[in-house]
Amino acid sequence: MIDSGFNTDGLVLLAGILFIVGVLTTKFSSRLGVPSLVLFILVGMGMGTFIYFDNAQIAQMIGVLALVIILFEGGIQTKWSTLRPVILPSLSLATIGVLITSGVVAVAAKYILGFGWLEAILFGAIIGSTDAAAVFAVLKGQNIKPRLEATLEAESGSNDPMAVFLTVAMIEMITLPDANIYSLIGSFFVQMILGVLLGLIFGRLAVWSLNQINLDSSGLYPVFATAFALLTYGVTAMMNGSGLLAVYIAAIVIGNADIAYRHSIFRFSEGFAWMMQITMFVILGLLVFPSELFTIANVVNGIMLSMILMFVARPVAVFLSTIKMNFTRKELYFLSWAGLKGAVPIVLATFPLLAGVQGSAEMFHVVFFVVMISCLVQGSTITPLAEKFGLTGPKVSEPTHSLELISLGKADAEMLEYRMEDDAEIVGMTLLDIPFPSGTLVNAIIREDKLIPPTGNSMIKGGDFLYILAPRKHKKALTGLLQKKKSSTGEFERPYAN
Template sequence: MEFSVDGTILLVSFLLIIGVITAKFSSRLGLPSLVLFIVVGMVLSQYIYYDNAMLTQLIGTFALIVILFEGGLQTKWPDIKKVYKPSLSLATLGVLATTIVIGVAAKYILGVSWLEGFLFGAIVGSTDAAAVFAALGNKNIKRKLTSTLEAESGTNDPMAIFLTVSLLQLIQNPETNPDVLVFDFFWQMGIGLLLGLLFGKTAVWVINNINLDSSGLYPVLSIALAVFTFGITSLFEASGLLAVYIMAVLLGNHDMTYRHSIVRFNEGFAWMMQMLMFILLGLLVFPNQLLDVIWEGILLSIILMIVARPVGVFLSLMFAKYNVKEKLFISWAGLKGAVPIVLATYPMVAGLKDSGLIFNVVFFVVFTSALIQGATIAPLAKYFKFSKGAKAEVPHSLELISIGKTKNEMMEIQIEDEASIIGEEIKDLPLPDDTLISAVIRKDSLITPTGDTILRAGDTLYILVHKAKREEIKKIIRQKEESEAENEQEKS
């Protein structure tokens, strides 16, 4: 079916509207939105012929950059810092163990070679950042667990990509030296990490020091820096996705001009890319072909969910401080999504003999995994008593759009429970000159501050301050009661 330019634009607008409505209903139905996006694509495949694996891979890779960047921006380093060791273990050892277990199963169930079986395992071995961020983003589940899953999903893609590419290379060139592959692994991870840190620091400096004529250009600059980070890192044959995630985490945990504009823009952009990517992936699949692998897909899905993933998790967290219930929850919440399906296009682009079989089974496994596991994460968290009820959302946000060319900015900072300023009046705070507390958010109320306003724990302060005084303000607001007690003891 052919479309004119106007017809194609109308179709895209229709798909986006359908995507937004689908996302709305997905939360009510308790299903991951990506499942419904894929269903939309599969329905449209009955009317639109689409089989361009290379274009899907290109769009999918760009979408992953946007999704990982948005997820990294909203990742809180204090939370990730506590769980980065087990998360990295899950992202490496966990993916490898899952690959081996499901690879052995695929060899016998699909009747393929050992290398092709492990290739299948590598493709479905990682959890998906888009699926995990979407599934956990609106649920108030125990922070230790959500931080672990988010950090794992943000950092395990490089391992899955490395294994997929390496196994493809071994299938096509059996004479490949394994030592070279080991070196490639450490090169990709190490250089990806270093460049992520470098570009993260550079991005912080650029965004905070460049004076653009329009506030709307700052979000565009942020995503441009993310894509640039991926491109340059990939030129060094290192992991661009890892670099993007590290860069985004570093950027998101520093003071940033136009933070709200940048975060909101990338949140919307990530949603749009998810819709486009999953609908395209649905278009790439022909439902009648899935029927040919339905029993193989069901069996491999069961093995992946209740054997391979738990083996990977329990091995990875053998020496970590997680109890059995927490390990079981992490095992079940290892959602599959865009990454495995994008990786499944690699054998197709490479012209592998069994690429069609692998793609269809991967799609089926991912779809059923996301459908079953994604729909039951919340009930399982409630059953294990990991859920803390409704997630508290920040009811207000405040940002000045006219400060790009000035040396002042609006800081948003929350008063912690042990802060020494709790109970004090604003007029008694030792604030620097030319500093103004413009608003106080207390629960759902916006308070206009005066000198007599008494500060309470949990208050969010919006402070107009000179950029050079940001760290001084942080120390004043976040100073703990204990530090004062220690100072008194030292004096005595």
């Protein structure tokens, strides 16, 4: 627990310092070539010199809550058009790939750590999955080819049920010798099915609610959306389904729907996810005492298991679980190297601690060490490796300007931000000639980081960011107009009337 010498004022001060350090850490991490989450963990370990914290249960609760927020943010940013072609390889990596990785690591743990077979399989299960928080953090803002990025993000967002199932099943097999393995397998499929179904249901319910409700403040819409993420996890978990999978699927549904205050929700979710990521990794860092982590045995064992994981287990799992799925050899090498470990293995390593499994303390420290090596070595070399293999795509520009309004309240209007594609039908037309729905007003055009004051003669170009104020009742029609592609005849249809 946290040292009782800390009072409320001290904790508030500590939180302020923590987030300031965390934000500054993200600023310098790119310059140092080190993933920010590694620095967050190091900050937590450094703070552990004057803050005593050893409550694994609180760390586990904070970790799960943070993962819900991070998965939600990652899901709403995922485009269905990019995700759809990689569903099969992602699911294969999230299930078969995790099984293979866990099995290979379990064999290594048996002989390196001297565990029994059940404890070794438990260790493999804990470390077998890729981590959504780590993958989303490292890939964000990079120009990795969309197919590879989508595969990794979908895998990391959907492999938690398999990792949790294997971990819980092994703990039950160890602590309850008469546990029925067949009932455990059945519970896994129940978790997966409930996770998918409830994720779809709550996702659609959230979309309907966001579009139907008329709140007094636009700032409440992001809070409302986040509340649905927490509700989705809570209800699904209470029904013995996979709450994390449900949150990720619900987020994909929400992110690909036409919802009110879309960009406000996205911005809020991104900031909130960063806050939870900082909190989670610092807390996990606090849970580890350097004097117990950096023993000769943990360092040697951690390095050996990390090498086996990175150069044997993960590559074997990737190559076997993606057979005949049209990946090139370089792409498979990249997918193998990009299987980052992070918060999920550390959080799962608290399960045997709380269950009192023999050797769980050693297991936790070795898992922590393996995660550190994975984040430090793999996380810092993903982008250079992608560039060397020619797996990077063109940079997609994002607006450096932002146009925001004070809450519109009951005005029943919304500000939309839209990036024009090169093949959009209105590209090359002037604002005066575009049949916008009634009451629509283009407030700003951002072109190559420059503000173009809109006039009737302003011509739309590919790559432009349009900021458009429109009545909500015309939002669907406006979106259809902006997304409409050029026809083969080159003639423009005028389905909208002012």
